[in-house]
Amino acid sequence: xxxxxxxxxxxxxxxxxxxxxxxxxxxxxxxxxxxxxxxxxxxxxxxxxxxxxxxxxxxxxxxxxxxxxxxxxxxxxxxxxxxxxxxxxxxxxxxxxxxxxxxxxxxxxxxxxxxxxxxxxxxxxxxxxxxxxxxxxxxxxxxxxxxxxxxxxxxxxxxxxxxxxxxxxxxxxxxxxxxxxxxxxxxxxxxxxxxxxxxxxxxxx
Amino acid sequence: xxxxxxxxxxxxxxxxxxxxxxxxxxxxxxxxxxxxxxxxxxxxxxxxxxxxxxxxxxxxxxxxxxxxxxxxxxxxxxxxxxxxxxxxxxxxxxxxxxxxxxxxxxxxxxxxxxxxxxxxxxxxxxxxxxxxxxxxxxxxxxxxxxxxxxxxxxxxxxxxxxxxxxxxxxxxxxxxxxxxxxxxxxxxxxxxxxxxxxxxxxxxxxxxxxxxxxxxxxxxxxxxxxxxxxxxxxxxxxxxxxxxxxxxxxxxxxxxxxxxxxxxxxxxxxxxxxxxxxxxxxxxxxxxxxxxxxxxxxxxxxxxxxxxxxxxxxxxxxxxxxxxxxxxxxxxxxxxxxxxxxxxxxxxxxxxxxxxxxxxxxxxxxxxxxxxxxxxxxxxxxxxxxxxxxxxxxxxxxxxxxxxxxxxxxxxxxxxxxxxxxxxxxxxxxxxxxxxxxxxxxxxxxxxxxxxxxxxxxxxxxxxxxxxxxxxxxxxxxxxxxxxxxxxxxxxxxxxxxxxxxxxxxxxxxxxxxxxxxxxxxxxxxxxxxxxxxxxxxxxxxxxxxxxxxxxxxxxxxxxxxxxxxxxxxxxxxxxxxxxxxxxxxxxxxxxxxxxxxxxxxxxxxxxxxxxxxxxxxxxxxxxxxxxxxxxxxxxxxxxxxxxxxxxxxxxxxxxxxxxxxxxxxxxxxxxxxxxxxxxxxxxxxxxxxxxxxxxxxxxxxxxxxxxxxxxxxxxxxxxxxxxxxxxxxxxxxxxxxxxxxxxxxxxxxxxxxxxxxxxxxxxxxxxxx
Numbered sequence: 001x002x003x004x005x006x007x008x009x010x011x012x013x014x015x016x017x018x019x020x021x022x023x024x025x026x027x028x029x030x031x032x033x034x035x036x037x038x039x040x041x042x043x044x045x046x047x048x049x050x051x052x053x054x055x056x057x058x059x060x061x062x063x064x065x066x067x068x069x070x071x072x073x074x075x076x077x078x079x080x081x082x083x084x085x086x087x088x089x090x091x092x093x094x095x096x097x098x099x100x101x102x103x104x105x106x107x108x109x110x111x112x113x114x115x116x117x118x119x120x121x122x123x124x125x126x127x128x129x130x131x132x133x134x135x136x137x138x139x140x141x142x143x144x145x146x147x148x149x150x151x152x153x154x155x156x157x158x159x160x161x162x163x164x165x166x167x168x169x170x171x172x173x174x175x176x177x178x179x180x181x182x183x184x185x186x187x188x189x190x191x192x193x194x195x196x197x198x199x200x201x202x203x204x205x
Numbered sequence: 206x207x208x209x210x211x212x213x214x215x216x217x218x219x220x221x222x223x224x225x226x227x228x229x230x231x232x233x234x235x236x237x238x239x240x241x242x243x244x245x246x247x248x249x250x251x252x253x254x255x256x257x258x259x260x261x262x263x264x265x266x267x268x269x270x271x272x273x274x275x276x277x278x279x280x281x282x283x284x285x286x287x288x289x290x291x292x293x294x295x296x297x298x299x300x301x302x303x304x305x306x307x308x309x310x311x312x313x314x315x316x317x318x319x320x321x322x323x324x325x326x327x328x329x330x331x332x333x334x335x336x337x338x339x340x341x342x343x344x345x346x347x348x349x350x351x352x353x354x355x356x357x358x359x360x361x362x363x364x365x366x367x368x369x370x371x372x373x374x375x376x377x378x379x380x381x382x383x384x385x386x387x388x389x390x391x392x393x394x395x396x397x398x399x400x401x402x403x404x405x406x407x408x409x410x411x412x413x414x415x416x417x418x419x420x421x422x423x424x425x426x427x428x429x430x431x432x433x434x435x436x437x438x439x440x441x442x443x444x445x446x447x448x449x450x451x452x453x454x455x456x457x458x459x460x461x462x463x464x465x466x467x468x469x470x471x472x473x474x475x476x477x478x479x480x481x482x483x484x485x486x487x488x489x490x491x492x493x494x495x496x497x498x499x500x501x502x503x504x505x506x507x508x509x510x511x512x513x514x515x516x517x518x519x520x521x522x523x524x525x526x527x528x529x530x531x532x533x534x535x536x537x538x539x540x541x542x543x544x545x546x547x548x549x550x551x552x553x554x555x556x557x558x559x560x561x562x563x564x565x566x567x568x569x570x571x572x573x574x575x576x577x578x579x580x581x582x583x584x585x586x587x588x589x590x591x592x593x594x595x596x597x598x599x600x601x602x603x604x605x606x607x608x609x610x611x612x613x614x615x616x617x618x619x620x621x622x623x624x625x626x627x628x629x630x631x632x633x634x635x636x637x638x639x640x641x642x643x644x645x646x647x648x649x650x651x652x653x654x655x656x657x658x659x660x661x662x663x664x665x666x667x668x669x670x671x672x673x674x675x676x677x678x679x680x681x682x683x684x685x686x687x688x689x690x691x692x693x694x695x696x697x698x699x700x701x702x703x704x705x706x707x708x709x710x711x712x713x714x715x716x717x718x719x720x721x722x723x724x725x726x727x728x729x730x731x732x733x734x735x736x737x738x739x740x741x742x743x744x745x746x747x748x749x750x751x752x753x754x755x756x757x758x759x760x761x762x763x764x765x766x767x768x769x770x771x772x773x774x775x776x777x778x779x780x781x782x783x784x785x786x787x788x789x790x791x792x793x794x795x796x797x798x799x800x801x802x803x804x805x806x807x808x809x810x811x812x813x814x815x816x817x818x819x820x821x822x823x824x825x826x827x828x829x830x831x832x833x834x835x836x837x838x839x840x841x842x843x844x845x846x847x848x849x850x851x852x853x854x855x856x857x858x859x860x861x862x863x864x865x866x867x868x869x870x871x872x873x874x875x876x877x878x879x880x881x882x883x884x885x886x887x888x889x890x891x892x893x894x895x896x897x898x899x900x901x902x903x904x905x906x907x908x909x910x911x912x913x914x915x916x917x918x919x920x921x922x923x924x925x926x927x928x929x930x931x932x933x934x935x936x937x938x939x940x941x942x943x944x945x946x947x948x949x950x951x952x953x954x955x956x957x958x959x960x961x962x963x964x965x966x967x968x969x970x971x972x973x974x975x
Contacts, residue, residue, distance in 0.1 A: 093282075095289030095366045125367025127282050133367050170368070201317065202368040 020158040020185045022143075026151045026167060027195040033151020034198055036071040037169040041143040041155055043185065044162035051077065052142045059083065060124065060134055062090045067124055067134030071170070074116050076140045083111040091127035096120065096204050099138060121168070121177070123204040135170050135202075158185045165192055173200035214506065218499035219492060226491050230484045237480060245469045246443065249393060250432040253445040253462050256391045257430070260460050263387060264449065267377070268347040268360050274307040275362035275373040288314060289366045293322060300324035300373075309375045315340060315361070316371035326376060328352050336361075339452035340372050348450035349458035350376065351401050354412040356458060379410060395464040399449065402457050409461075421446040421459055434466065441466045505532045509539060516543055560625040563608040568686060571624035574633040575685040579676035582642040585689040586614065586650060587629040589667045589697070595628070602659045603628075609657050610666070617649050629693060631686060633675065639705050646670045647703045669696045673706040720770055721777050723759075728786055733757045735790045736953035739962065740808070740924065741945045743938050748963060750806040752839065752946065753791045754953045755783070771812075780812045781821050788825060792834040794956050803963045808837040808867060816840065816852035826862050837865030839890065853883055860885045867924070872912065881919065888944075889916040893927025896947070900932040910940045917941065 026037040052075035061068045063085040074080055082092055084106055093102040098118035105128075106112055116122060116138045126132035137144075145153045163185050168178045179196055211217035278284055278299060287295035300312040304325050311326030319337050321328070328336070332352040339345045340361055350359040356379040361372040377383075384397040400407045400415050407415035407422075415421065420435040424446040432445040444463045451458040508524045509532075516522040522543045526536045558570035566574075575583045588594060588606070595603040611623040611630050624631045636642035650668040657664050671692025675685040692706035727733045733755060740750035757765040774780040791807045798805055815821045829836055838859055860866055867888035868881070872895055891912055895905045909925070916923045925937045928947030937945055951962055 093367075095286055095370075100290075123366070123368045125365070130280070130365060130367070203317065204368050204370075 020160050020187055020190055022155045022158055022165075022185065022190040022192060024147070024153050024155065024165065024167070025191070025193045026147050026153075026169075027193065028198045029195060031195070033147070033149065034169060034196075035147050035149050035151060036069075037147045037151070037153075037167050037172070037194075038071060038073055038137045038139075039145050039147070039153050039155060040139050040141050040166045040168070041158060041185075042141050042164045042166070043143075043159050044164070045159055047141045047143075051075070052140075054142075054144070060136065061085050062092070062126070062132070065129050065132060067126075067132055069134070071135050071137060071146055073137050073139055073144050073146055075142075076119050076138055077115060077117060078138070079113050079115040080136060081111050081113045084108055088128075090129065090132070092124060093127055094122040094124050094136075096122040099136070121170075121204050123170075123202060135204075137168060158190070160185045160187055165194075167194045167196065169196075169198060170202040170204075171198045171200055173197035175203075177203055213503065215496065215499040215503045218502070219495045222495040223488065223492055227488060230488065234480060234484060238477065241473045241476065242470065245473065246434070246466070249395075249443045249464050249466070249469045250445075252391055252393045253395060253432040253443060253464060256387065256395060256397070256462050257445050257447045257460065259390055260387050260397065260447070260462075263390075264358075264460075267358060271307070271309065271358070271360035271375040271377065272347060272362055274303060274309065275312075275360060275375045278303045278312075279362040279364045279373040285364055285366045285370075288316075288364055289370055296322055297324060304375075307375065310357070310378045311376040313374040313376065314364070314371055315374055317341075317369055320371075326352065328376075335453045336374065339454075340374075345450055345452060346372075348452050349379065349399065349401060350452045351403075351458075352376070354403070354408065355379075356399050356401050356410055359452060381410060384410075393464060394468070395462050397460065397462050400446075400459050400461050401451070407459070415461070417442070417444050417446075417461065417463065420444045421461060425457065425459065432462075435463075437463075437465070439465050439467070443469070502532075505536060509536060512539060512543070516546065521547075562604040563611065563625050565608060565611045565630070566622050566624040568624060568626045568631070570622070571626060571631040571633065572684060572686050574622060574624075575675040578633055578635070581633050581635050581675045582646075582672050583631060583633055583675050583685040583689045584642075584646050584649075584670050584672050585626055585629040585631045585686070585693045586610075586646075586653070586668050586670045587693045587697070589669055591628040594664070594666070598659060598662075598664060602664075605659050606657055606664060606666070609659070610653060610668075613653050613657075614649065617652050626686060626690065629690070631689065639672075639674070642672055642674075643703050643705060646672055650702060669693060669701070670703040671696050671706065672703065720759075720762075720765065721773050721779060724757075724770060724774060724779060725782065727757060727759070728783065732759065734955065735787060735794065736955060737794070737807070737959045738946060738953040739951040739959065740806075741950040743934075743942060743945055748805070748950070750808060750837070750944070751959065752808040752810075752953075753787055753794075754810075755787060756953070775812050775814055781815055781818060784809070784811060784815055784821070785824055788828055788836070791836065792828060792832045795834050795836075796832075797956060798960065798963075801960050801964075803960065804835075805963075806835045806837055806865065808839050808865075810869065811838045811840050813841055813852070816855050817848040819851075819855070822855045822858060825864070826858065829862055829864055835865075837867050837888065839867040839869040840884075840886075841869045849880075849883075857885055860887070868921075872908070886921055888922045888924055890924040890926055890946075893947070896925045896927040896933060896937070897929065899936055900930060906936060906940075909937070909942075913940050913942055 022041060024039045026034040028034050054073060054075060056073075058072070058074055058078050058080045060072055060080055061083050065086060065088070072080065082103060084090055085108070087108050089105045089107045091103070091105050092112070094100060098120050099116050099122035101114045103112040103114065116136060119138045119140045122136040122138065124134040124136060143155045143158060145155050147153045161184065163183060165181045165183055166178055168176070170177055172179065173196060177200065179194070181192065181194065183192060211220070281299075284296070284299050287299065296314055300314065300322065301324050304312040309325070312324045313328065314322040315337055321333050329352060332350060336350055336359060339348070346362070347358075347360040350357045357376045358379055359374055359376045361374045363369050364371045364373060379399045384399070387397045388395060398409045400409050400421065405414070407418045409415055416437045417435045420433060424430045424433065425448060430445060430447050432443050434441050435444045442463045442465045444461065446459045446461050449458040449460055505524070505527060512522040512524045523540050524536045526533050526540070558566055558573070560567045571583070575581065588610070598606070607625055607630060611625065614623045614630055614632065615621060618632055618634060621632045621634060634642070634645065636645055647670070650670050654666060654668055657666060671689045671694070673685045673688030673692055688706040691711055692704055695707055695710065696702070696704040724733070736754045736756045737751040738754060739748040740752065741747070742749045755767050755771065757767070757770055759765050771780070771783075774783050787809055791809050795805065795807045828834075840856070856866055865888060866884070866886045867890055868884060868886045869890050870892045871889050873892040889912070891909055895909050898905050899909060913923045922943040924944040924946055925942050926946050928934050928937065928945040928949045930949060934945055934949055954962065
């Protein structure tokens with residue numbers, strides 16, 4: 001479904017006349033595909049000024065006592081809506097540094113929003129339902145995407161030249177649950193394979 | 206194995222029973238002690254296991270309780286916010302608040318970054334490291350944590366905001382008071398303690414070293430912990446070590462429950478004491494009982510044993526019959542047997558000491574009497590002409606006569622015991638010296654000589670007595686009774702009334718007896734030799750014969766009288782070989798004489814006993830026939846009387862064979878003209894008794910003269926023996942005697958001397974001159 005949305009977005013917004021694409025494959029240490037890994041690419045030339053827009057809705061729904069999606073990529077300054085699709089009420093909060101917020105008890109079909117102003121990770125919890133957990137990855141680059149069930153993701157329109165590729169996942173072992181690779185983007189299709197240890201605990205403050 | 210030997214049956218029985226009972230008792234005691242000990246151990250073991258399980262529950266409950274409290278805090282939104290935002294003051298106050306509310310010793314916040322906020326206690330760096338490592342591993346959230354050297358129970362609850370940002374940790378000191386609760390829960394008064402392992406080994410809650418480290422180690426290795434017995438300073442102790450969860454995987458913690466077995470056995474102590482008491486009492490009763498029973502059993506046996514010993518010693522032996530059982534029957538049988546033996550013995554003794562015919566004491570009795578009174582005199586009083594009287598009146602009457610005489614003598618000798626010794630009566634009496642003894646006995650005999658009435662008939666008796674002094678003598682006859690018997694013989698021979706034993710005239714027959722055994726050896730050794738006494742022919746005025754006479758020079762005794770040893774040889778049957786030897790020797794010597802130029806007839810004395818011996822006759826005839834010797838056999842006139850028919854036949858055969866026959870010692874015996882007529886003799890030798898007194902007694906001369914005439918008229922040559930004086934020789938020559946023999950002519954000498962004598966011309970002249 002997410003893949004479909006992605007494809008639709010790609011078709012709708014088109015691709016700027018930028019030449020390079022990057023396919024990143026994320027695998028765990030056993031070689032299994034890892035989904036919900038967030039890929040960010042920061043070219044050495046820097047990121048373009050201006051607001052960043054992604055082709056997916058900035059929205060974390062609460063449905064069936066779960067957050068959906070589990071991982072959401074949000075540009076800096078992006079406002080995320082938190083619609084409650086359940087019959088019960090939720091109390092959504094995040095104590096994550098820079099992105100602290102709290103949406104006190106609200107009911108079905110009510111939507112609250114919060115603007116995420118600093119890049120980083122916000123761990124979302126519900127004060128009522130301990131099992132509810134989601135992450136909002138606030139990024140400051142337009143080249144960001146998360147892996148699907150195949151563990152692969154494609155980032156398009158990259159400028160050629162040096163770039164830093166970062167992979168974040170709540171269970172990825174590494175400082176801030178992140179590992180980084182510096183590589184050179186060439187014209188056409190680029191491919192990066194990332195494998196890591198995905199059994200660590202989320203380190204979010 | 207050597208069996209122990211008991212001197213007494215009683216001891217043996219007692220020891221045996223005691224041993225058996227003691228063994229049984231020992232088995233029972235072992236069984237009881239084992240069962241009780243095992244049961245006690247089972248109880249303790251079960252209780253320890255149960256207590257261990259209970260403590261697990263307690264532990265879990267307490268952990269749950271602490272976790273509950275920690276969780277309450279950890280889940281509090283505000284608290285989480287405070288932690289997440291590093292609001293340390295708020296966090297600390299919240300910890301204090303909850304610590305007070307939950308009544309725990311300490312509370313901590315351990316951040317995922319390892320940052321610790323503590324309240325109520327001040328954990329050291331090592332404890333924090335241990336705690337953090339354990340929590341971060343995610344494997345443990347409740348367990349023992351050593352802070353300093355003290356064990357604590359620590360329970361952690363995670364702080365999710367919403368991801369894990371740290372843990373709330375509640376810590377409670379594991380002290381003895383907490384253990385008390387567990388100890389009180391147990392049915393037995395066990396002691397519980399939590400031990401932690403340090404670099405130096407297990408240590409208890411107070412930090413002291415454990416005394417059962419090895420046991421804990423072995424139990425920790427085991428799959429499942431079972432109570433085991435360990436040796437401790439307090440004695441054997443049942444120990445159960447259950448592992449407790451620990452934050453430090455290198456430093457384990459255990460709950461150690463122990464229970465000294467001595468305490469477990471304490472309730473049974475009184476039982477053991479009672480058991481031992483009952484056992485000892487039983488042993489004592491059994492010992493006493495067995496002792497008494499065995500005594501009852503063995504006392505009659507001991508009495509029998511003693512009685513048998515007494516009986517053996519010849520004493521009076523009788524045992525009391527105390528029961529009707531086997532032993533009682535044995536005792537009465539023994540009494541009967543002992544009585545029988547006594548009676549029989551008395552009978553035997555009586556028989557041994559009494560004469561059956563007369564009922565008088567016998568010789569043995571008399572000898573005992575003589576032996577018991579040394580210095581006394583033994584008298585044997587004999588009935589003269591005993592055989593004649595006995596033949597006249599019969600054996601039975603003779604016995605009655607002796608019995609009557611015995612009674613009479615007893616009356617005369619103031620009731621002395623009169624014994625029968627053969628045909629004589631013996632008694633022992635006291636006298637101051639021999640003369641008095643002879644006097645007493647002479648009077649006694651005289652007084653007893655009145656006629657005796659037997660079966661209505663009167664028998665005259667005359668009595669003689671022989672006396673001997675009892676006790677040791679120089680004589681060869683040891684027994685006084687024997688001496689008295691000899692004395693009686695001597696009395697009779699001397700035709701006296703009464704005489705003392707005369708050792709001198711009796712000689713030494715016993716000693717002589719040993720001579721016989723030596724005689725034949727002496728013959729071979731050359732101790733016995735043949736002497737020759739020349740015979741002088743008065744008509745030819747020459748020595749033309751000699752008599753072979755045996756001589757014996759004994760190495761110890763010296764010269765042994767031929768009368769003695771020849772007489773004994775006759776009595777003991779040795780005369781024949783002796784005579785045969787003499788005949789051979791005579792033949793040999795005659796040959797030697799002939800070689801020296803002297804032709805002599807050799808006379809050999811032949812015992813009367815050999816005249817009825819056909820084998821001897823055959824030997825003699827054969828010897829003479831083969832050698833052609835000129836022998837003359839001198840036969841004592843009285844000797845032929847014994848067995849006339851055979852003797853005369855043999856003499857005839859000798860005569861027929863050319864052997865001269867001479868009638869020796871004529872006139873000394875009861876000379877019978879009838880025999881003189883029947884014996885085909887060549888020669889008559891007049892006994893020297895007549896010849897020796899020839900020149901003194903005209904009566905003897907007359908006898909010799911008439912004997913010579915008688916012999917001549919019968920065609921016999923006459924030899925006179927015992928010619929010692931020239932007068933006698935002259936008289937004999939005048940009487941017409943043919944041959945003279947005696948010291949005047951020549952003593953018996955050895956062959957060599959005889960040869961010299963015959964060769965000397967002087968001698969013959971001397972005799973011829975006489």
